[in-house]
Amino acid sequence: MKRILIVGATGFVGPALVEEFSRAGYFVICGVRNLKSAAQQLDFPNVKVIKVDMNEDLNPNTWLDRLREHRVDGVVNNVGIANAFGGQSIENVNVNAPLALFEAIYFYCRENREANRPPQDVSVIQISTTGVNWDDCDAYKYPKSKKLIDESLIETTGLNFIIVRPNVIYEPGRGHLLLEQIARLPVIAYIGKSYIQPIHCRELAVGIVRLMKNPYKADCSILQATGPEAMTWKQVFLTVCKALELEHGICIRTPLLFAQIFTNLIQRLPERLLYRLGILSKLDNDTIEMMTKGSTGDNSDWLKKTSVQPMHMFDTYRHLGESPEAYNDYVQSIRDTVVES
Numbered sequence: 001m002k003r004i005l006i007v008g009a010t011g012f013v014g015p016a017l018v019e020e021f022s023r024a025g026y027f028v029i030c031g032v033r034n035l036k037s038a039a040q041q042l043d044f045p046n047v048k049v050i051k052v053d054m055n056e057d058l059n060p061n062t063w064l065d066r067l068r069e070h071r072v073d074g075v076v077n078n079v080g081i082a083n084a085f086g087g088q089s090i091e092n093v094n095v096n097a098p099l100a101l102f103e104a105i106y107f108y109c110r111e112n113r114e115a116n117r118p119p120q121d122v123s124v125i126q127i128s129t130t131g132v133n134w135d136d137c138d139a140y141k142y143p144k145s146k147k148l149i150d151e152s153l154i155e156t157t158g159l160n161f162i163i164v165r166p167n168v169i170y171e172p173g174r175g176h177l178l179l180e181q182i183a184r185l186p187v188i189a190y191i192g193k194s195y196i197q198p199i200h201c202r203e204l205a206v207g208i209v210r211l212m213k214n215p216y217k218a219d220c221s222i223l224q225a226t227g228p229e230a231m232t233w234k235q236v237f238l239t240v241c242k243a244l245e246l247e248h249g250i251c252i253r254t255p256l257l258f259a260q261i262f263t264n265l266i267q268r269l270p271e272r273l274l275y276r277l278g279i280l281s282k283l284d285n286d287t288i289e290m291m292t293k294g295s296t297g298d299n300s301d302w303l304k305k306t307s308v309q310p311m312h313m314f315d316t317y318r319h320l321g322e323s324p325e326a327y328n329d330y331v332q333s334i335r336d337t338v339v340e341s
């Protein structure tokens with residue numbers, strides 16, 4: 001049984017990755033900040049939860065000990081913060097701690113080679129963002145930090161890596177973007193008219209498992225994990241309404257400044273309440289501005305290297321509207337289908 005370390009195993013994408021690796025027969029070591037909440041989120045077979053903190057674990061030796069103790073064969077770094085909420089340092093969480101981890105992986109492979117024991121190559125999958133492609137990416141701390149760690153991985157670590165750059169990620173019932181709930185609102189506010197290319201969280205997770213299964217197929221690649229269609233935010237909401245056969249509410253384009261003022265007012269609420277509200281706790285002026293910028297990317301390499309069947313947003317919500325079973329069957333068909341290129 002191959003042993004995969006997933007750092008950032010909680011939150012939105014993390015549990016989907018853990019579930020898909022577990023289903024695919026891996027033993028999954030989950031690096032998390034909060035053991036108790038992780039145990040609730042990660043109730044899948046062959047899972048072990050260990051405590052890590054990317055804001056503090058900046059010493060490669062800390063990571064080397066963990067790699068040795070858990071005999072890790074592959075690593076997915078899924079941690080990423082878009083702002084400094086909760087007193088975190090973006091530089092530490094998105095750049096310095098991953099660098100320490102990557103350095104540790106290098107030494108771990110080297111000492112295994114010297115001792116002639118497995119694993120001698122540990123594949124690393126780094127979850128980045130398509131925001132790195134923006135010309136003015138350096139103007140925003142989040143994509144700037146992702147660009148920095150991507151570049152360090154490419155240039156300095158000497159590791160076998162795959163960088164996956166997802167676009168906006170969605171999944172019914174989970175995550176930061178509950179489209180099926182937004183579709184039912186009488187007034188749907190959206191910002192900007194730029195294009196995005198949302199990807200379903202399961203397409204992403206199934207694709208990443210396949211990359212890890214056969215890492216040499218995509219070795220040292222940068223893959224744009226974008227969905228099959230470029231759409232504006234308005235088209236996203238209307239697509240979901242149509243697929244769920246809902247009369248859509250009034251769509252109002254909200255000026256950026258208004259959205260920022262509204263969010264700033266929300267942020268004055270007590271921190272505990274903000275965290276309970278989830279999405280609102282993680283929005284700041286930069287995050288909102290980034291939502292208006294749009295971003296798209298060519299997914300042909302992603303599809304070729306993963307052989308995954310792209311999940312269309314309309315199909316996703318049409319199956320969901322039919323019944324939970326129809327939706328689950330649709331997701332299962334994605335796991336089962338290998339599209340030969």
Ligand SMILES: NC(=O)c1ccc[n+]([C@@H]2O[C@H](COP(=O)([O-])OP(=O)(O)OC[C@H]3O[C@@H](n4cnc5c(N)ncnc54)[C@H](OP(=O)(O)O)[C@@H]3O)[C@@H](O)[C@H]2O)c1
Pocket residue numbers: 007008009010011012013014031032033034052053054055056077078079080081088093127128129130165166167168169170176
């Ligand atoms: N969601 C999207 O639309 C999107 C689009 C493009 C790229 N991405 C990238 O995809 C990855 C996952 O995103 P997501 O939407 O699932 O984000 P998320 O829900 O906010 O999850 C982020 C993960 O990072 C962990 N984390 C944060 N600070 C940490 C720390 N100090 N030490 C250890 N772990 C820490 C979180 O743990 P806690 O649960 O303890 O907070 C969580 O497991 C990120 O790298 C993100 O940049 C996301």
